[in-house]
Amino acid sequence: MIQKLSEHDREKLQESLAHSGQKVTAQREIVFAVLLAKRDHPTVEDVFQRARESMPGLSLATVYNCLETFVGCGLVRQVNHERESTRYCPNLAPHAHFRDEATGHVHDIELPPEIIQSLRSILPPGFNSETIEISFHGRSQESAPRSTSN
Amino acid sequence: MIQKLSEHDREKLQESLAHSGQKVTAQREIVFAVLLAKRDHPTVEDVFQRARESMPGLSLATVYNCLETFVGCGLVRQVNHERESTRYCPNLAPHAHFRDEATGHVHDIELPPEIIQSLRSILPPGFNSETIEISFHGRSQESAPRSTSN
DNA sequence: GAATGAGTTGGAATGATTCCAACTTGCAAG
DNA sequence: CTTGCAAGTTGGAATCATTCCAACTCATTC
Incomplete structure (x- = not known):
């Protein structure tokens, strides 16, 4: 089960999203928290599994959406290796x-x-x-x- | 239409293949020639199109096979960019x-x-x-x- | 000239990702 | 309030590169 975001991280999330005209949602908070909790460069599927523990109704499509959003506003980086699944990394x-x-x-x-x-x-x-x-x-x-x- | 391999390039092909117990075939010659002819980092599909001009019966699966073989014996490098199609490069x-x-x-x-x-x-x-x-x-x-x- | 084995072939299967249309939510204006 | 909008979410279908597979070809060897 994923810990809630710290005040500091929530602000970072909120600001980065606001900067590109987007909002904090429950789903985005959890996905972001998952990334921060275990920095092992998870795949979308990994993130999906981990996030679902806290939010069982979360859909895979949303995880894709959230991650794309984060990449777009500079909160996380994509890591590609050959043609394997894309991984995500919150180390800026x-x-x-x-x-x-x-x-x-x-x-x-x-x-x-x-x-x-x-x-x-x-x-x-x-x-x-x-x-x-x-x-x-x-x-x-x-x-x-x-x-x-x- | 692709030029035949130079004697020198054919030898390089022959040696590299032999080195890993494989043979020169007409298909491999053409695919290799395509890579050498235009070093613009073609995708498999690009190679397929170009090679087909010289050998209309060539199949996509064979192009995949040839390229994999070449990578395996060190004749070409794969170039990946994000999740786009893999490209191939004969610059060693x-x-x-x-x-x-x-x-x-x-x-x-x-x-x-x-x-x-x-x-x-x-x-x-x-x-x-x-x-x-x-x-x-x-x-x-x-x-x-x-x-x-x- | 039959057997062997490497290589080739086309089509089916796979798997990550994207697309889409319907649904939900939060909020602002009437 | 309650209606309407815009953003976000959802599940399933579609896409697309790649891999897999079983049948076929072909050159060589015995």
Whole structure:
């Protein structure tokens, strides 16, 4: 069961939505809360399942709508990997993604500003980029058994 | 109509396929030739249309099969952008992609090795990345009218 | 020249996403 | 109030890229 939004998060939601002429609804609150509660880059289906625990009547279409709305007003980012289901991420700081091919998990990798700068600098003249997406693909030790010595 | 493969390209095809125990077929030759002929990151459907001009009986399933085979033996790369159709790219040098949101075109951006190095260096310990994908998203001046003064 | 196996084929199946028309809700104007 | 509107929600149908599958082709080997 998902916790209600903190006052702070509700305000963020309210402001971002208002900014593009939209309203806070019960469904949007829950979907947003689900995203904040477990930042494991859930798919639409994941969000749907989790949100339904708090609101059994919620429909899948609404989850799609809410997520699209959030992306539109800059509250969350989409994360695509190959042709798999789209995942969603409420981390707004500039970051890359690391996709563990063993587990399928996605991890955020912080992106230092100088890297972003140097990436921009490799664009030939005449190319203006608004967004840069970086994704690593490999294996991490997350699922490997931890050394038992500590 | 697609030109036949050069001797050099046919050899590359033959070797890469042989390397993973597969054979050169007429269909694979044509599909490969299509990729080399126009490096505009075609979709499967694009490749299908172009290849059919030379081989009208070719089936879409075969184009999917050929492209998958090529990816498997390292002859071409897949390029995904959001949830659009997968595109294919025979440029094997390390490069990023720039996606022009006005035209939908994809451009290759050369990636200097030191950038790749510095990107690898931001991964926390325990993360081993085999591949890094970088895609820019914005507008280029490709379709803007050139200055008429030169 | 029959058997084998890789490759090809067309059509059916899948699965994520989008579309749509009906329904609900909150609110503002009469 | 209560009527009407606009925004949001809903479930189911439609879409579309991709995958699956079983039948077929073809070159090779015994």
